[in-house]
Amino acid sequence: MTPGDRQRVCIIGAGASGMSAAYALSQHPDRFDVTVYDKEGVAGGMATSIALDADKYGAPYINDGVQGCSPAFANTMRMFRMLGFELTEVGMQISFGKGDDFWTNVFPTALTSEFQADIVKFGRVLKVIKRLEVMFTFIPVHAMLKMFRFSTDFGEKMVYPLVALFFGTGNQTPYISCAILERVFMDPSMKLFEFSEKSLLASIPTMLAFPKLHDCYQAWKDDIASRGNVTFKFNHEVSRVVSRTSKSMDGAVQIEYRVVGNGLETDPKLVHFDQIIMAIDADSCLKLLRSEATFFERRVLGNVKYLYDVTVTHNDLAYMKKYYEVQYNPSHNAPLSDKTPDKERRQAEEAFEFASKNFRPLYYTMQYPQDKSKIEMSFDLTHYQPQFRGEKPAGPIDPSDTSGHRHDNLPVPDVARDAQKDDHGQAGTSVRTGQDAQRTAEPPLERHVFQTIFLDRDGSSHLWTADEIDKDKKIHEKWWKQQSHRWQHYAGTVPWMMFINGKRNTHYAGAWSVLNMHELAVTSGFAAAYQLGADYPFKGDENCERLFKLYLALSHGTRMRKEDRNGLWA
Structure with a gap:
């Protein structure tokens, strides 16, 4: 590459990480010439939206695969807001287990009373894990529970479902690094909720539901492409990385790709680049690298374990009632005795009263009776996603409001302006004959859209109850490839990246x-572009920089450049 030439960068994958890398590189049209390849026809990766019958379910679409995030996910929020999309606040109510195994963060139950001693001890153990995090990174959850003499039932009924639900660890939860437990309660960049000595989870934390992801990613793509130095090649499947150290004047990196789609496939073509960003899963990287992978790459990338799950989107309320606690039932209230302190009694009674009027879970888990270390998960998408209450696809954003980084990327892409129109929230109005806790119209319970996730095909499919879902009430079925967060991941992959x-x-x-978090995908893409010389897009935003700095140190072994740091140790 001669002085003054632009670096030619190939990005494989147009999910959150690939789009973030492309966005950062697009800010420097004089320095980078970027091509993004994706075998799918649209951007988004796992962040997809699918159409619904609005006259039947009360909304014209659902977000499929990725539902929302924590308010701590600053990079994701700022990126979406800049594009003209806003996330919607929702109360994160959870319904764990069924019958005698039921507990929730909405009101104290008999189960949380039974495990009171374990819950108090769990709080102390979290502090120990935080102090000795390096050591506990390599200790799986099941070993930690035995080490501190927690009861088996506490692990199976409370700890495993909690971690599985929010980190996508599924039926591998007993084998994940127990350092994740500390992160979910204490890490400011990943924290989801506060710990409670009475009920494990304190109150109802605020979650953020995503706007329409299809439109958001389309607007993201349009914004990136508007600067002229990034080309998107959808329906283009990279089949092989031929070389990464070629002496050719055309570029050190050589890739082979095919145009695919609609049942058609072209002959392979060869193209050259100077650098490559592989924004795809680890085993796909190895498949493309083939003999080009070094011994160390094969060890680090090959250590990432993937599982296969299937999600069934449906409207089968009878199925949900059979396996989950969908509605408030006072028989599950924690027992109160004459010895219960007045303050505790008053708080419990207030919680019972609140639940009787406002119990509306977003998340559900169920342990299989044959093996309670293995679970099934479900979402009530009608409770979770705001379009079922008439929100427009862009979310609750005012087009005239430019505060809080809204519309930083003026002019707003056309797809974002269209998604901001109030009349787009009217689809399905006739079905919204019920009300949520705030008296906002939403479909009645029998019209709700649920999504049930059946986990770990190879290890748990013999336990699945998917065939019990009424076929006439199935809306969509989709297979997913999910990363396992087993402790070996934090021993053999994370520290070696x-x-x-x-x-x-x-x-x-x-x-x-x-x-496995959308926020980390976004941050990883920014980091890859930064290492190529691009600016970090949100420099100076402390909330965004916090995780970015941690990711740079962990996955790239470096700090922000001298000109981007404030102070010697920043």
Whole structure:
């Protein structure tokens, strides 16, 4: 590459990490010439939207695969807001278990009373894990529970479902690093809720539901492409990385791709680049690298374990009632005795009263009776996603409001302006004959859209109850490939990423490099682009920089550049 030439960068994958890398590189049209390849026809990766019959269910679409995030996910929120989309606040109510195994964060139950001693001890153990995090990174959850002599039932009925639900660890939860437990309660960048000595989870934390992801990613793509130095090639499948150290004047990186789609497939074509960002899952990286993968890459990337899950989107209320606690039942209230302190009694009674009027879970889990370490998960998408209450696809954003980084990327892409129109929230109005806790119209319970996730095909499919869902009430079925957060991941992959990132003109991006979260996917893409010389888009925003700095250190073994730091140790 001669002085003054733009670096030619290939990005494989147009999910959250690939789009973030493309966005950061697009800010420098004089320095980078970027091509993004994705075998699908649209951007988004796992962040997809599918159409619904609005006259039947009360909304014209659902977000499928990715539902929302924590308010701590600053990079995701700022990126969406800049594009003209806003996330919607929802109360994160959870319904764990069924019958005698039921507990929730909405009101104290008999189960939380039974495990009172374990819950108090769990709070102390979280502090120990935080102090000795490096050591506990390599200790699986099931070993930690035995180490501190927690009861088996406490682990199976409370700890495993809690971690599985919010980190997507599924039926591998007993084998994940127990350091994740501390992160979910204490890490400011990943924290989901406060710990409670009485009920494990304190109150009802605020979650953020995503706007229409299809439109958001389309607007993201349009914004990136508007600067002229990024080309998107959808329905283009990279089939092989031929070389990453070629001496060719055309570029060190050579890839082979085919145009696919609509049952058609072209002959393979070869193209050259200077650098490559692999924003795809770890085993897909190895499949493309083939013999090009170094011994170390094969060890680090090959250590990431993937599981296969299937989600069934449906409207089968009878199925939900059979396996989950869908509605408030006072028989589950924690027992109160004459010895219960007055303050505790008053708080419990207030919680019971609140639940009797406002119990509306977003998340559900169920342990299989044959093996209570394995679970099934469900969502009530009608409770979770705001379009079922008449919100427009862009979310609750005022087009004239430019505060809080809204519309930083003026002009707003056309798709974002269209998604901001109030009349788009009217679809399905005739079905919204019920009310939520705030008296906002929503479909009645029998019209709700649920999504049930059946986990770990290879290890748990013999336990699945998917065939019990009424076929006439199934809306959509989709298979997913999910990363396992087993403790080996934090021993054999996470600490070694810095030694393969940036080598042989190759950078890796994806939430799999640390933890399966949309926020980490976004941050990983920014980090890969930053290592190529792009600016961090949100420099100076402390909330955004916090996780970015941690990710740079962990996955790239570096700090922000001298000109981007405030102080010697920043």
